[in-house]
Amino acid sequence: MTLFxxxxxxxxxxxxxxLGALAGITIAVASFVALVGLARGVEHSLLSTLVDRGTDLMVTEAGALDLVSSIVPDARAEDIDEIEGVTRTAPELSRLTSLDDGRSVGVVGWPVGSFPWESLTVVEGRLPAGPDRREVAVGEALAERAGFAMGDEVWLFQTRFEITGVVTAPTVLARSLAYVPLTQAQALTFRDGQATVINVRTDPDRPDEVAGRIRERFPDLAVERAETLASDFMFARIAAVLAYAISTVALVSAGLVIFTAMSTAVAARRGEIAILSAIGWARWRIVSALLIEGTVIAMVAGVAGAAAGVLAAEAVAARPDISGFVAPRIGAALLAQGVGLSLAVGIVGSLLPALSVTRRPPAEVLRGK
Amino acid sequence: MTETLAIRARGLERTFRRGAVRALAGVDIDVPAGASVAITGPSGSGKTTLLHALAGLLPVTAGEVRIGQEVPRTPADWARFRRDHIGLVFQDDWLLRRLSAVENVEIAMQGTHLPPREQRQRALDLLDRVNARAFAHRRPAGLSGGERQRIAVARSLANRPSILLADEPTGELDSFNAEQILRLLFALHGTEGLTLMIVTHDTALAARCALQFRMHDGRGRFSGTEKTE
Known part of the structure; x- marks a missing residue:
C-alpha cells in the first residue's frame, strides 16, 4: 500500500x-469568488460604460467630484469642435430619477444624431427622432427589469415619455439606462444650456495632443482620456475600493475558515497519528500523509467552491432589485485565485496542526483514550 | 557466560505534572534476548510507563535505553527502531477503522522498501498465522474484539521484530479470546525466539512468563525464580 x-x-x-472541512472550504471559496466577482463587476461596468461610447476625451468641470455633479456649458462643445484634431463633439447630461414604482434609473441626454448614440444598438424600434419629442430609448436590461415594451409610456422627471426603442450596449450598466434627447433632459431638470460632460472624438492617435490644446484654450475645464477620467471619478474609485475591501475581507475570512476546518480535521485524528507513530512511521511520513489528505480536500473543495461562487454571483446579480446593474466579472484568474487560496491555506492548515500533533509523544495520546 | 541482552535500561526516570508525579523513579532493567518477561505491579506503579519508555513512545526525563547494541536518541531513531525491531500490542487494538484487516497490517511496512505486492502477501501470510485470513478484507468495525486483537498482533509482527511489547493485550477480551491471544503470543515467542514483555495484572499470565519484573512506586526489580522455558 503506497503512502498516497x-x-x-x-x-x-x-x-x-x-465533510465539515469540505463544506467549510467550499463555502469560503464560493464567498470569495462571488464577492470579488460582483465587486469587480460593478467597477468594470462603471468604467466600460464610459469608455465604450467611443469617446476619446471627456471634458468636465474642473474639480468636479463625479460625472453627474459636473456642470459645463453645452456651447463649449461647438467651441471645442473648432480645435485642430477634434473630429466630433457631443455634450451630455446625465441625471438620476425615479420611475413610477420608486426604483431609480439613470437618464442620459445626448443631442439627437450625435456620435454617442452610435454606441447603442437598436434591438427594437428606433432612437428618439427629434429634440422636441418626449421620446426615450431604454436599455434592454432596464426594459426587462421594469417590464417596458416599445410604445409604452414611462414617467421620467415627472413627465410622460414614449418608449420608441429598446437598445443594447456592451456593458450591463449601459443596458440599464434610459436615453433621451439632450434638450429634453436639460429642460426637465432645469439645466438649460448645461451638460455634465462633453464627449470628444479626436483624430486617431492624437488624443493627448488634442487634450493639451483644449486645456490651453479652456483652462477652467478638465480634459482627460475617457478611461482615465472614468477611473478617477468618485463612483469608480468607490467601486474600486469596495472591490479591494471585499476581496480582502473575503480572502481573510476564507483563509480563517479553511485553516480552522483543516486544523480541526487533523486534530480529530490524534489517535490515528499516535498509532502510526507507534508502529514506526517516521514523522515526515505521517505529515506527508496528512498533507496529501489536506491537499486533496482543499483541491476538491476549491474547485467546488469556485463553481458554487459563479452560481452564487449569478444568482445575486439576477435578483429583481439589482438585476441589470451589475454583471459578475469572474474570469479564469479569479477562479484560479479561489482554488489557489484553498490549496495554499489548506496545505498550511494541514501542515501546522500536523507538525504540532506529531510532535507529541504517542504515549500521551494512546494512554488518554 | 555473557548473556545477550535485547533491552538494557539504566536509571529510567519519568515525571509528570512538572515533577509532582514520579512515574518512573530510576528503573534499571536487563532483558535477555528471547526471554519472556511479565511486568507486574499495582495500578499506578509505572508498568505501562515503563513499557512506553522502553518502546520510545514516551521520552524519559532521565536515563537511557539500549536496544540490542544501539541507543536510540531522537524521535526519528525511535520510529525507525519500532518499525524494524519492536512490535507493539496494546490493550485496545488501535486499528485504523477505514482500512481493512490486511491493509492495517500492510501499513506497518511503510518505509521498508518492500514492494507493495510483497507487502500484501506478507500481510496475508501473517493474518493466516494468527487465524485471521478469513476476514482479511473486512474492516475492524465488523469484527469481534478477539478478531481485532489478532489483527493487531499480526500488525506487530509485520517487520519481523525481535522484541514484542504488549500492554495488557487481553484486558478487553473475554476469557476465551484472551486465551487465544495469549497462546498466539507465547507460540510466537517460542517459535520465533521473540523477546516478549507483557504488562499485566493477571498473576496467572505472569506465571507463564519466564521472568517477572515487579513495579512499585516507579521502581522495579525482577522477582521470583526464573522459569525454565
Whole structure:
C-alpha cells in the first residue's frame, strides 16, 4: 500500500470531519469568488460604460467630484469642435430619477444624431427622432427589469415619455439606462444650456495632443482620456475600493475558515497519528500523509467552491432589485485565485496542526483514550 | 557466560505534572534476548510507563535505553527502531477503522522498501498465522474484539521484530479470546525466539512468563525464580 493510497483510503467514505472541512472550504471559496466577482463587476461596468461610447476625451468641470455633479456649458462643445484634431463633439447630461414604482434609473441626454448614440444598438424600434419629442430609448436590461415594451409610456422627471426603442450596449450598466434627447433632459431638470460632460472624438492617435490644446484654450475645464477620467471619478474609485475591501475581507475570512476546518480535521485524528507513530512511521511520513489528505480536500473543495461562487454571483446579480446593474466579472484568474487560496491555506492548515500533533509523544495520546 | 541482552535500561526516570508525579523513579532493567518477561505491579506503579519508555513512545526525563547494541536518541531513531525491531500490542487494538484487516497490517511496512505486492502477501501470510485470513478484507468495525486483537498482533509482527511489547493485550477480551491471544503470543515467542514483555495484572499470565519484573512506586526489580522455558 503506497503512502498516497493510505491517504486516499483515509478520505474514503462520508466522514463528518472530512465533510465539515469540505463544506467549510467550499463555502469560503464560493464567498470569495462571488464577492470579488460582483465587486469587480460593478467597477468594470462603471468604467466600460464610459469608455465604450467611443469617446476619446471627456471634458468636465474642473474639480468636479463625479460625472453627474459636473456642470459645463453645452456651447463649449461647438467651441471645442473648432480645435485642430477634434473630429466630433457631443455634450451630455446625465441625471438620476425615479420611475413610477420608486426604483431609480439613470437618464442620459445626448443631442439627437450625435456620435454617442452610435454606441447603442437598436434591438427594437428606433432612437428618439427629434429634440422636441418626449421620446426615450431604454436599455434592454432596464426594459426587462421594469417590464417596458416599445410604445409604452414611462414617467421620467415627472413627465410622460414614449418608449420608441429598446437598445443594447456592451456593458450591463449601459443596458440599464434610459436615453433621451439632450434638450429634453436639460429642460426637465432645469439645466438649460448645461451638460455634465462633453464627449470628444479626436483624430486617431492624437488624443493627448488634442487634450493639451483644449486645456490651453479652456483652462477652467478638465480634459482627460475617457478611461482615465472614468477611473478617477468618485463612483469608480468607490467601486474600486469596495472591490479591494471585499476581496480582502473575503480572502481573510476564507483563509480563517479553511485553516480552522483543516486544523480541526487533523486534530480529530490524534489517535490515528499516535498509532502510526507507534508502529514506526517516521514523522515526515505521517505529515506527508496528512498533507496529501489536506491537499486533496482543499483541491476538491476549491474547485467546488469556485463553481458554487459563479452560481452564487449569478444568482445575486439576477435578483429583481439589482438585476441589470451589475454583471459578475469572474474570469479564469479569479477562479484560479479561489482554488489557489484553498490549496495554499489548506496545505498550511494541514501542515501546522500536523507538525504540532506529531510532535507529541504517542504515549500521551494512546494512554488518554 | 555473557548473556545477550535485547533491552538494557539504566536509571529510567519519568515525571509528570512538572515533577509532582514520579512515574518512573530510576528503573534499571536487563532483558535477555528471547526471554519472556511479565511486568507486574499495582495500578499506578509505572508498568505501562515503563513499557512506553522502553518502546520510545514516551521520552524519559532521565536515563537511557539500549536496544540490542544501539541507543536510540531522537524521535526519528525511535520510529525507525519500532518499525524494524519492536512490535507493539496494546490493550485496545488501535486499528485504523477505514482500512481493512490486511491493509492495517500492510501499513506497518511503510518505509521498508518492500514492494507493495510483497507487502500484501506478507500481510496475508501473517493474518493466516494468527487465524485471521478469513476476514482479511473486512474492516475492524465488523469484527469481534478477539478478531481485532489478532489483527493487531499480526500488525506487530509485520517487520519481523525481535522484541514484542504488549500492554495488557487481553484486558478487553473475554476469557476465551484472551486465551487465544495469549497462546498466539507465547507460540510466537517460542517459535520465533521473540523477546516478549507483557504488562499485566493477571498473576496467572505472569506465571507463564519466564521472568517477572515487579513495579512499585516507579521502581522495579525482577522477582521470583526464573522459569525454565
Amino acid at each position: 493510497g493510505v491517504a486516499l483510503r483515509n478520505l474514503s467514505g462520508w466522514q463528518p470531519r472530512n
